[in-house]
Amino acid sequence: MLQFDLLATDPASHARRGRLTLNHGVVQTPIFMPVGTYGTVKGVMPQSLRDMGAQIILGNTFHLWMRPGLDVVQSFGGLHAFEQWDKPILTDSGGFQVWSLGAMRKITEEGVYFQSPVNGDKLFMSPEVSMQIQTTLNSDIVMQLDECTPYETQGRLTTEAEARKSMEMSRRWALRSKAEFERLGNPNALFGIVQGGMFEHLRQESLQALVEMDFPGYAIGGVSVGEPKDEMLRIMAHTPHRLPATKPRYLMGVGTPEDLVDGVACGVDMFDCVMPTRNARNGTLFTRYGDLKIRNARHRADHQPLDATCTCHACAGPQGIAWNDGGRGGFSRAYLHHLERCGEMLGPMLTSIHNLHYYLNLMQGIRDALDAGTFSQFHAQFKADRARGV
Template sequence: MLTFDLQALSSDSSARAGCMHTRHGRIETPIFMPVGTLGTVKALSPEDLSACGAQIILGNTYHLYLRPGSEVLSRFGGLHGFMHWERPLLTDSGGFQVFSLAGLSKITDAGYRFQSHIDGSAHLFTPESVVAMQDVIGSDILMCLDQCIPYPADRKLAEEALERTGLWALRCKESWQRDTGCRNSLFGIVQGGMFADLRKRSAEALVSMDFPGYAIGGLSVGEPTELMYEMGALTLPLLPQGKPRYVMGVGTPENLVELVSMGADMFDCVMPSRNARNGKLFTRFGDINIANSRYRMDEKPLDESCSCYTCTHYSRAYLRHLYKSRELLAYRLNTLHNIHYYLDLMRKMRAAILENRFRAFRATFLEDRSRGLG
């Protein structure tokens, strides 16, 4: 089961550095988890991820349940063996995908009934079944089933979702303790929409259940950035200091720095890989749209301060040529760079926290990012 050592607290913010220990290795925080929805981070091999410094990746219960399915994963001893990934793995519960992807769906206290987006077949997700599926996947960190709501959502819906999420969390924990032997670790998820008192109520209820770690769900769902920060600043201090704090589905480099300053430890987001496939690349001095004609003859790397494979071997002009030609190599090289950028940003934040200079790091980061490439 996961253990968490808090190693440093910033004296000029709420930023923290720690270390999680799992069956498949240690994870130094703050950490970003590349999203490998179907057992792959698109365009990259597990070896590419290791070379970028990925310590943990995220898989998706909904997608892996539908395809390849529990029988295939069981045959290979779980996702680690199936995809040749030897480091830690976190899986979400699949609730968000039922909410956002599935066909006809119905939610009751029993769980989610839904139709597969692949073939229309009928399925039921319960708190117990998603814990069992994540155990088959072999996740080091499992997520409770929670009820996702849109933004904006009225108070009545937010309160109903909060109550159901709490009931499901209790059932998930009971199933985890009874059926899995606690070989892995289960995180509870705070909900409550954009209502401060509901967020507080949700956090207090989950903390009383004493999970190994806690996540904040329902952010980065279309709300204004300042509202996301407001909810993060409110909720993070309500979670135990001695356990990991995970903000789900977030976000831009600026989002990560701001939420780390508030005390967050873990993040995931499809943004670096999805944006890479769309030609948007992150650099120290802002973002690049590699399709732009200004890069047609540009001999410089994407980011002269970056040590990734892409930046140490290829020019902006070549990357533009690949992307405009729709060559498959473009997706690999772009994704390598963006994933490396995110992971390197986390390493730099961790070093700044350990050296007690996070405020200065944050100021320089924001100044550089707003400067642009010139």
């Protein structure tokens, strides 16, 4: 089941406010979706995700197929009970991970033959197999199997002919994914994925073909695959607002806080990215006033929180009162620097909570601005704050 209600639009951009109703709950859009590759958002308890306002998370079809295996997940009735998350879940198709295997895989019209990176077994992924796996996972949003068109092929830019060939196969795989999804009687929602590389006219062809198939929602794939930022922004500006206004729009694998706000302005409703948690584990933290490298020596004796305006558990403690509002319950930069320097696991746990809270709070601010009709002002203030520096 999927129902999308368009609640508000911004007259000065393509930004929109919506409500997405799925089998496991309601998602307010625009939304950022934390990535839980193996059935867990790394280092973050499900209750912490609920506390910070996460409405929907991701699972990875390929990795969950490899481990723990479909028999284990099926014994729990799907991912929700297995990972103790009662809100919506989106699963990717597994295509990106198979594509990333490089020499360990062979892509054909039938599907992808590859060697398991876990135990070396010879395996096969097709649109039908992907739909079968995702039906077992019982995710609320299922993604078609597609081929991720690379920005570069063997050290050179992917040609238009190569991008077309890839896009057209993804289009045929979309038809097969839809047919198998319906044959299985999956009660959830299947999204089609727009491909076409860095070529706008190919993106448009892909988009039109998918719209004719009448998917409940649409994603934009094949970005954040090594292309320069200006190329990604060009495709982001071209594609989302050309998708049906009555369907949700998902930009896959993007990105920085700036990408999210700019993406909303281009008409995107849904985002995901590993950046908040991956950067947290590497000591890079997002704040209202720019990015902070907690491992830098200048933080060794710093009594300030990461962000005085933040109400996450790392910055404000369990009471959730920001320092600039009189709270003093969180952890100092000095303490987090110490944990990072010592390799203590609490360090990346706290910084992951902070980064995810920052992303989710940013999206809440966007939704509030769209509700109030002040998105343009919000966008300008966001850019000014981030440029100010920590």
